[in-house]
Amino acid sequence: MDTVESHGVRLTVSFKSIVMGFTNLERRSLLQELTLRGVRITGQRRILVETIQAASTHLDAATLLDLARRRDGRINRATVYRTLELLKRHRLIDELDLMHLTGEKHYYEAKTTVDHVHLACLRCGRIEEFSSPLFERLKAEITRQNGFQIVVTRLEVGGRCSQCGEKSKTD
Amino acid sequence: MDTVESHGVRLTVSFKSIVMGFTNLERRSLLQELTLRGVRITGQRRILVETIQAASTHLDAATLLDLARRRDGRINRATVYRTLELLKRHRLIDELDLMHLTGEKHYYEAKTTVDHVHLACLRCGRIEEFSSPLFERLKAEITRQNGFQIVVTRLEVGGRCSQCGEKSKTD
DNA sequence: ATTAATGCAAAGGATTTGCAATACC
DNA sequence: GGTATTGCAAATCCTTTGCATTAAT
Numbered sequence: 001m002d003t004v005e006s007h008g009v010r011l012t013v014s015f016k017s018i019v020m021g022f023t024n025l026e027r028r029s030l031l032q033e034l035t036l037r038g039v040r041i042t043g044q045r046r047i048l049v050e051t052i053q054a055a056s057t058h059l060d061a062a063t064l065l066d067l068a069r070r071r072d073g074r075i076n077r078a079t080v081y082r083t084l085e086l087l088k089r090h091r092l093i094d095e096l097d098l099m100h101l102t103g104e105k106h107y108y109e110a111k112t113t114v115d116h117v118h119l120a121c122l123r124c125g126r127i128e129e130f131s132s133p134l135f136e137r138l139k140a141e142i143t144r145q146n147g148f149q150i151v152v153t154r155l156e157v158g159g160r161c162s163q164c165g166e167k168s169k170t171d
Numbered sequence: 172m173d174t175v176e177s178h179g180v181r182l183t184v185s186f187k188s189i190v191m192g193f194t195n196l197e198r199r200s201l202l203q204e205l206t207l208r209g210v211r212i213t214g215q216r217r218i219l220v221e222t223i224q225a226a227s228t229h230l231d232a233a234t235l236l237d238l239a240r241r242r243d244g245r246i247n248r249a250t251v252y253r254t255l256e257l258l259k260r261h262r263l264i265d266e267l268d269l270m271h272l273t274g275e276k277h278y279y280e281a282k283t284t285v286d287h288v289h290l291a292c293l294r295c296g297r298i299e300e301f302s303s304p305l306f307e308r309l310k311a312e313i314t315r316q317n318g319f320q321i322v323v324t325r326l327e328v329g330g331r332c333s334q335c336g337e338k339s340k341t342d
Numbered sequence: 343a344t345t346a347a348t349g350c351a352a353a354g355g356a357t358t359t360g361c362a363a364t365a366c367c
Numbered sequence: 368g369g370t371a372t373t374g375c376a377a378a379t380c381c382t383t384t385g386c387a388t389t390a391a392t
Contacts, residue, residue: 040366040367040371040372042365042366042371042372042373043365044372044373045372060356061356061357062356074373074374075373075374076373076374076375077357077374077375078357078358078359078373078374078375078376079372079373079374081356081357081358082358082372082373085358095271097268097325099323099325100266103355103356104275104355104356104381104382105355105356105357106356106357117309117313119313119317119319121319122322128317128319130313130316130317132309132312132313134305134308134309134312135309137305138288138303138305138306138309139328141303141305142288142290142301142303142328145301145303146290146299146301146332146333147332147333147336148290148292148299148328148330148331148332148333148336149330149331149336150328150329150330151293151329151330151331152270152328152329152330153326153327153328153329154268154270154325154326154327154328154329155324155325155326155327156324156325156326157310157313157319157321157323157324157325158321158322158323158324158325159319159320159321159322159323160319160320160322161317161318161319162317162318162319165318165319165320211346211347211391211392213346213347213348213390213391214390215347215348216347231381232381232382233381245348245349246348246349247348247349247350248349248350248382249348249349249350249382249383249384250347250348250349252381252382252383253347253348253383256383274380274381275356275357275380275381276380276381276382277381277382
């Protein structure tokens, strides 16, 4: 169990045991938390939020728009950006660059209950996720040593994934 | 002494002890390392590189252009971006977002010999730098557990600096 | 003489915005 | 009816590119 505070609302959430990998990380329930915060859920907003929640990869704004339009063709790009802004403001999604592997766009994902690292393979583009108690300890140290109250973290690592590392030995 | 790999070339380079204005992190000598790599140093390139090296803050492209133009008014924006690209390719500078505190631009700094964290105060915009053995341990763990060869890391943390944290108690 | 670096202006990609139209309570 | 959300198109911000010119070896 743990306590999270955001916008003056204090929530108690339970953590599941987490190893690693995109799907194994426990994620926030976006609609539920928006409702708790008294945010109105309109038809389009619901579709966008559900699309992010259901995503099995990190979505950029254009992909999110595409996916959402399969459910409602009227959804506009501006609404996508405005909804992302809303979710960011409420700290329900994280914004990533994924080391700019593909241009300057951003990627989004439902926040996980425990922060995690993104490992971006500079060769094949594969993204791995990794959470670790060491990361939590580092955060605690930052708070303690700098008197810095952490709100959001973003740790991205670029390099060679294990597969590409193997391959390159015979390149 | 340290070993660096870039573009398939492995170099052993010596680091000079450089103390910068904003922290006491030791930074790479950009001109020296470019020379070691056989990169031609033209007049404009020298100015741009020296400007980055001498900077006491994280520079965005527009600011770098401004500063460099005080030394040579002919320097063009395209040259700035091309030089930054060159330095990135050689892993001599790090590219930062600083949590997008001010728009979508990037910030650049001469690489430090030891990776560090950027703490961005979401309230006052202050940037603090922080390096820690725990960060090194986390990196080692990433390599060990995922078989991931780290080339570059970027850890940015957003929140409240100690000053703003104090203030907000009486807001 | 050949190759690399630069200037210029235009294009490009991602995101934001002003305002009118629409949906929600 | 009044407020919040959305569509549309244009604007904006940051970065990149094509091509002609200039500099470097």
